[in-house]
Amino acid sequence: MELAIPEEENKRKGWKRQSPLPSLPEVHHSLSVPNKGNFFRKLMAFIGPGYLVAVGYMDPGNWATDLAGGSKFGYSLLSVILISNLMAILLQSLSGRLGIATGKDLAQACRDHYSKPVSFGLWILCELAIAACDLAEVIGAAIALNLLFGIPMLNGVILTALDVLIVLMLQRKGFRYIEALVISLIVLITTCFVMELIFSQPAMAQVAAGFIPTTQIITNPAMLYIALGILGATVMPHNLYLHSSIVQTRKVENNVESKRSAIRFATIDSTVALMLALFVNAAILILSAAAFHxxxxxxxxxxxxxxxxxxxxxVGSAGIIFGVALLASGLNSTLTGTLAGQIVMEGFLNIRLSPWLRRLITRLIAIIPAVIVTALYGEKGASDLLVLSQVILSLQLSFAVIPLVKFTSDRTKMGELVAPKWVVMLSWFVAAIIAVLNAYLLYTTFFG
Known part of the structure; x- marks a missing residue:
């Protein structure tokens, strides 16, 4: 276990306090990385965290908005998926940079920088966002179980709690086993959608044109609303906390050059993984456009x-393949959601609970509302809850993005590993866009 930084040095680095333990201490610096060797060998050592992050960008919460956008407006909103994914790539690169450069995840950084009341408020908002995200994942997995196996929604929601046991079993074997499971499920999802695109035979010229933004997205209120929904559902706040922690599973030497190299490889890892997420999200919309629009x-x-x-x-199997991809997406998302919940509680509150207890609490926070709504209102209520979860995520997003950009642009905190000026300027621009668009989305949801 690493020793805490002396208080004087900690204050010199711009932090008001120092978190005594690293995040996810049971796997912190548990994976060695080669100091020598070729580029590919080093890159392979860093591949993994980006794919855990990518899961949040293809979770069931994205599916409804992508389906609605494709069936209603054809391929026109592909440009929105592309732009939101580019925003995600930028923000996740900052998240990885923060974790590697400072040794703090985003939750710890907020706790160590802000006053206790502000930090506590940020924790409450973050827990609401994680509960909302978990809710979407639980409902998505339950819908898939219902469609594929006829399991009642209520029973399916309860079954999703078993992911706690899966994570605990794999983590005892090592963090690489969790990464391997997640990557395997992503490969399954991707394969399913490659098959669906072959079946649907989309018009490739129209697909290519859809990636070019048009003014109609702004001028058409109905299109704008779905576009904002896609943006709100794509950049997930809990992923920023998650990524800044799990990049620290790699044992990087405590010097600028080693950390700079680690940041470069972590950025490649997350960028490639998020391009896969872009394919999945775009494939859902393309499939919907080709089949329904x-x-x-x-x-x-x-x-x-x-x-x-x-x-x-x-094609009789098209629906089944779609359901299999949905189930894999839901299972994958619940696995990473439990990790994010542990990181946030430990980082903000410095409360250390047994991993099984923390994950059980995280899962119950998501399952209890889903059980109540499903029992009272059935599938329709669960679908409405899915929409509400995305609104809650939109509300919290800026409270994660703004501190992230603030910390990574602060030379006192980051030292020589501070984000380049062009990245900082672009990040603040993206943060402003996200804040304005999500505020508009919330306004139109409640008053529009």
Missing amino acids: TIGREVGEIQDAYHLLGPILG
């Missing part, structure tokens, strides 16, 4: 897409 059928719910894909595409 061409016949004038609007689809806003996952269940409708599952039942209609087979008959419309003329």
Whole structure:
């Protein structure tokens, strides 16, 4: 276990206090990285955290907005998916930089910088966002279990609690096992959508044109609303906390050159992984556009897409493949959600609970609302809860993005590893866009 930095040195580095223990102490610096060797060998040592982060960008919360956007407006909103993904790549690179350069995750950095009341407020908002994100993942997995195996929604929601046991079992073997499971499920999701795109035979010229932004996205209120929903559902606040912690599973030497190299490889890892997430999100929208928009059928719910894909595409297995991808997405997301919950509680409050207890608490926070709503209102209530979860995520996003940009642009805190000026300027611009668009999304949700 690493010793705490002396108080005088800590204050010299711009922090008001010092978190006594690293985040996820059971796996902190548990994976060695080669000091020598070729580029590929070093890169392989850093591959993994980016894919855990990418899971949040293809979770069930994104599916409904992508399906609605494709069925209603064809390929036009592909540009929004591309832009939001580029924003995510930028912010996740800052998150990895913060963790490697300072040895603090974003939750610890907030706790060590802000006053106790502000830090506590940020923790409450972050817990709400994680609960909302977990809620989307739990409901998504339950919907998939219901569609594929006929398991009642209520029972499916309860079954998702078993992911706690999976994470604990794998983490005892080593963090690489968790990364391997997550990457395997991402490969399964990607394979499913490659097959779906082959079945749907989209118009490639229209697909290419969809990646070019048009003024219609701004001038058409209905299109703008779905576009804002895609933006709000793509950049996930809990991923910023998660990434800044799990990059520290790699044992990097405590010098500027080693950390600079680690930042470079971690950025490559997250960028490649997020490009896979871009493919999955774009594939959902393309599939919806090719299957539903061409016949004038609007689809806003996952269940409708599952039942209609087979008959419309003329491939009986199309719906089943869609359901398998949804189940893999839901299971993957619940795995990473439990890790994010542990990081946030330990980072903000410095409370150290047994991993099994922390993950059980995290899962119960998500399961209890889902159980209540599903029991009272059935599938329709669960779908409405899915929409509400995305609104809550939008509300919290700026409270994670702004501190992240603030810390990584502070030379006192980051030293020679401070983000380049052009990155800082671009990051503040992105933070401002996210704040304005999410404020508008919330306004239109409640008053529009």
